[in-house]
């Protein structure tokens with residue numbers, strides 16, 4: 001809102017335009033009178049208004065038609081319908097179609113003055129609210145990441161502190177927790193931010209393809225290598241490379257990678273010539289690399305090279321305080337993408353979102369919200385939309401609180417299984433998380449017949 005709130009008056013009668021204008025000018029508003037719906041639409045494209053007063057009966061386009069047009073591109077602009085023929089019916093119709101209020105002709109200047117002041121005040125409060133909520137959300141935003149969680153806030157601080165150095169970072173977290181976003185934030189905070197950020201998904205390629213992807217190859221290095229191709233390390237020169245799913249790479253590539261980290265040089269396939277590269281390495285995994293080292297599938301020396309600093313992202317179920325915040329951000333994003341104007345998730349639906357275990361973490365929440373917004377018929381999302389958006393195994397995901405048709409035993413069994421799984425069947429840790437002693441946990445495992453085969 002500018003310093004002076006501005007009001008447009010649309011009426012085909014000149015006497016109404018002049019008298020209204022003079023009263024409103026006296027009250028300190030910026031007033032623009034126009035005589036038809038067509039002129040009003042044109043004027044709206046040139047300047048923004050805080051309020052419209054629209055006559056109901058006008059030749060060509062009447063007040064309700066004009067309001068409908070306006071709502072298409074300015075859904076939040078309050079419109080007051082003015083009418084000399086006010087009946088309950090027309091008034092109700094006007095409000096139903098989105099009018100903020102209606103005024104009866106002939107006008108009482110005093111009454112108009114009070115009504116408009118009231119509306120302006122309400123508008124101001126609403127805008128202030130929107131502004132404050134956005135400011136508040138900003139407090140919890142770090143690049144593309146949102147979180148109120150204390151651990152996450154510590155991670156954001158850590159990133160700021162280490163981004164400007166070149167130390168290698170290992171990001172650990174379950175699927176969909178935001179590992180790539182963290183890596184991108186690290187790059188964006190670093191002195192390399194104007195140079196490339198190159199993500200490589202190590203899990204999706206065979207050993208040979210991945211090798212050539214990472215280090216490139218010379219012309220004729222193998223059948224089909226018709227030209228020289230630079231690898232991702234060379235592409236990322238002066239920037240950062242993001243090695244996603246590092247836990248999945250083969251022993252040979254682990255050795256190659258170790259050499260690159262040690263020498264800061266790569267050798268293209270089919271060549272013996274080392275090429276120096278200046279690259280910051282950020283690696284990520286959803287595996288427990290400690291375990292992989294113990295069973296011999298991951299090199300310990302590579303682990304220590306990569307893992308100068310570890311960032312451990314907590315799963316979504318350990319930061320329920322983020323669910324409303326993320327939901328709000330996601331709704332806003334999907335609204336923009338789809339042109340919808342969903343406002344929020346109602347209480348029942350939020351209760352379900354808070355109870356669910358989110359095995360797919362934030363990515364899964366994003367899917368559920370995207371689909372719910374698309375399904376929503378009104379501007380509030382309810383269980384009707386959220387329910388069908390979960391996969392068929394929604395009950396496996398409910399950790400506590402429970403759904404209406406699950407027995408307590410079933411819920412306990414599910415919850416214990418999920419805690420055990422999350423902690424690699426470590427009995428001490430799981431018992432601690434569950435708040436029971438080890439013997440009790442053993443007994444429950446026996447009683448529910450849980451075993452490693454449930455893994």
Ligand SMILES: Nc1ncnc2c1ncn2[C@@H]1O[C@H](COP(=O)(O)OP(=O)(O)OP(=O)(O)O)[C@@H](O)[C@H]1O
Nearest residue numbers: 144145146147174175176177178179180181362363
């Ligand atoms: N803190 C966050 N705030 C907002 N959005 C987030 C946050 N964390 C993750 N997301 C969103 O969740 C989705 C998954 O994030 P991302 O791809 O970074 O996860 P990931 O850990 O790399 O997943 P995967 O293990 O499956 O590769 C993305 O759409 C991302 O934008």
Ligand SMILES: [Mg+2]
Nearest residue numbers: 176179180244
């Ligand atoms: Mg990822």
